[in-house]
Amino acid sequence: MPKAIKKRTKKKTLGTETEIKDRFSDLKERMQEKQKNVLMYGLSSLGIVLVIAAILFFNYSAKNKARELESKGYAAYYNLYAAKAVSRQQQFQNALDLFQQSYEKKKSPRVLLYIANAYYELGKYDDALKSLEEFTGRYKNAKDLLPLAYQKMAYIQIKKGSPDEALKHFSAIQNLSGGYFKDLALIESARILETQGKKEEAAAKYKELSEKFPESPFAAEVKSKLGEGREKQGQN
Numbered sequence: 001m002p003k004a005i006k007k008r009t010k011k012k013t014l015g016t017e018t019e020i021k022d023r024f025s026d027l028k029e030r031m032q033e034k035q036k037n038v039l040m041y042g043l044s045s046l047g048i049v050l051v052i053a054a055i056l057f058f059n060y061s062a063k064n065k066a067r068e069l070e071s072k073g074y075a076a077y078y079n080l081y082a083a084k085a086v087s088r089q090q091q092f093q094n095a096l097d098l099f100q101q102s103y104e105k106k107k108s109p110r111v112l113l114y115i116a117n118a119y120y121e122l123g124k125y126d127d128a129l130k131s132l133e134e135f136t137g138r139y140k141n142a143k144d145l146l147p148l149a150y151q152k153m154a155y156i157q158i159k160k161g162s163p164d165e166a167l168k169h170f171s172a173i174q175n176l177s178g179g180y181f182k183d184l185a186l187i188e189s190a191r192i193l194e195t196q197g198k199k200e201e202a203a204a205k206y207k208e209l210s211e212k213f214p215e216s217p218f219a220a221e222v223k224s225k226l227g228e229g230r231e232k233q234g235q236n
Contacts, residue, residue: 066105073098073114092121109139113149125156132156147173147181154188163192183209183216190225 075081077095086094096118103111112135119128135142135149154169166188173185190205206225209216216222 062105066102066108066111069098069102069105070108070111073102073111077114077118089122092118096122107138109135109142109145112139113145113152116149116152120152120156125160129153129156143176143178144180146176147185150176151181151184154185158192163196167192179213183213183218186213187216187218187221 073095076091076098079086079091096115099111099115099118102108103115112131116128116131116135119125119131132149132153136146136153139145150169150172154166154173157163157165157169170185170189170192173180174182176182186205186209190202190209193199193202193205203226206222209218210222210226213219
């Protein structure tokens with residue numbers, strides 16, 4: 001009777017040990033699998049970090065290079081620090097090349113405006129207009145520079161013999177928020193209208209300028225024009 005009990009206990013112990021070993025083996029496999037997954041995720045995350053770091057470094061380098069080229073562009077445009085004398089044509093061509101390289105590295109409204117100005121100085125009016133159209137389309141929020149862009153577009157149209165197009169650009173300045181160059185837009189519009197024989201429209205522009213911008217540097221010219229208009233009305 002005791003022997004039978006002893007045998008049953010032994011079988012139960014062996015079964016339990018086997019079960020425990022199997023569990024430990026399964027647990028070990030799971031741990032190894034988790035370690036493998038952690039390693040894979042770690043390597044993947046490291047790869048992402050390295051890619052981001054590379055992009056940031058590239059952007060930083062490109063930004064610095066763009067600034068360097070932009071500074072050289074200003075020096076060429078204003079003919080500063082020149083080691084030797086260059087022709088006016090070469091001066092603005094050098095500036096244009098540098099500004100274009102800068103703009104390729106990093107888009108900037110200020111640099112694009114200088115690209116247009118360089119084209120203008122070189123007499124390449126169609127290229128200047130193309131750059132300015134890109135400017136007014138891409139940088140609508142550059143409120144301090146937009147009036148300059150429209151002003152340059154207007155002057156180009158005057159040179160091209162298209163006064164009506166010039167009037168559209170001067171009108172665009174007047175429709176912008178803020179008062180930058182609005183008195184200039186009004187006086188230039190009035191001058192164009194006068195040359196077109198549109199005296200009443202020109203007078204309306206002069207009057208608007210005198211009322212809205214009494215301290216404008218064009219005030220004396222406006223006063224004279226309005227005075228002439230009154231004299232002519234009196235004679236009639």
